[in-house]
Amino acid sequence: MGETDAALIDRFLEMMAAERGAARNTLAAYRRDLEQAGGLVRGGLAGADTAALRGVMAQYQGLAASSAARKLSALRQFYAFLRDEGERADDPAQALARPATRRPLPRLLTHDDVGRLFAQAGEEAEGETPPAAAVRMLLLLELLYGSGLRASELVSLPRRAVAGERQYLIIRGKGDKERLAPLSERARDALDRWLPLVAADTPWLFPSGKAHLSRVRLFQMLRDLAARAGIDPAAVSPHVLRHAFATHLLEGGADLRALQLMLGHADIATTEIYTHVDSRRLVELVNRRHPLARMDTVLGAKAASVDVAASSS
Known part of the structure; x- marks a missing residue:
């Protein structure tokens, strides 16, 4: 493997650890898989095409499958x-056939x-006069759970991202595409406390040294907060909070298309993974709102009236 591949793999695994909370064994397996694949491609992974x-x-x-x-x-x-x-303009793996396996459901916070x-x-x-780090942590939490930002989007927010009379954030997400993310009243309050600091x-918005807060540091801060709150740190990551944002919004009746826009998903199929969490509400919705449910109510009422008439005669 060339040095370019090695450096890219290191950066990829750093992102998986910081943003996705990938376990050490998962990271090791991905490293082995990518290094093995790089050895099978002439010239390495960096310039490989779909073929x-x-x-x-x-x-x-x-x-095994x-x-x-x-x-x-x-x-x-x-x-x-x-x-x-921005290392590649294309995605040569996009056209690879997916194996017939069930997609795993995301971890979820209650x-x-x-x-x-x-x-x-x-x-x-x-x-x-609370510690600046505590005010920052509160705002980071508000934006992760209240706006559903990816870790990379959150830590790299510029100060000018706040727009629309502080009603929303302008997010530059995957594929360098811009979207609007809602800014809740709670988040605005936390922002007002943070900006003077x-x-x-x-x-x-979240400076650190000569640049901005890193994804790795955000991941560490969240896990430390979870431990202090009496929650298993392994269950908490920026990615898990983003899942919680989407799941809890859907449970509250959010439209799937609106959720797609807020999450910045290019494909609605990516957003549809969240529909599994709301199965009970969907069943109740059908039972209460479907025309057949109302028909059963009418038929039941008619049957009851017939029984009353029969008994009175």
């Missing part, structure tokens, strides 16, 4: 990362878990 990647996958035909699926997942996520980071996180962050940011000459 070359199909050749790689053909080498895995004798593997789960192993082949993991190797394909590593390639797809790696090239999606390269495209999002409403109680989220409440405990906010209670802890709010308590630490109380008082007339940010150096006036920095272009970043």
Whole structure:
């Protein structure tokens, strides 16, 4: 493998750890998969095209379906990362056939878990002169759960991202596409507390050193907060909070298309993974609102009236 591949893989795994909360074993498996794939492609992964990647996958035909699926997942996520980071203009793994395996459901925080996180962050940011780090943590939490931002989008927010009389944020997301993310009243309050603590000459909303807060540091801060709130730190990450934002909005009756726009998903199929969490509400909705449900009510009423008439005669 060339040094270029090695550096790109390192950056990809750093993102998976910080933004997705990938476990150490998962990261090790992805590294092995990508290094192995790089050894099967002439010239390495950085410049590989779809035909070359199909050749790689053909080498895995004798593997168990789960192993082949993991190797394909590593390639797809790696090239999606390269495209999002501007390292490639295309995604050669996009055309690779998906294995016939069920997509795993995201980890989910309960409403109680989220409440405990906010209670802890709010308590630490109380008082007339709370620590700047506590105010920052509260705002980061508000934006992750209240606006559904990706970790990379959040940490790199410029100060000028706040727009529309502070009603929303202008987010530059995947594929360098812009979208609007709602800014809740709670988030605006936290923002008002944070902005006076940010150096006036920095272009970043969350500066750190000469740049902005890193995804790795955000991940660490969230897990530390979870531990202080009495929640298993392994269950909390920026990605999990984004899932909670989407899931809880859908449970509250949000439209799937609106959710797609807020999450910045190019394909509605990506958003549809969240529909699994609301199955009970959907069943209740059909039972109460479907025309057949009303028909059953009418028929039941008619049957009851017939019974009353029969008994009175």
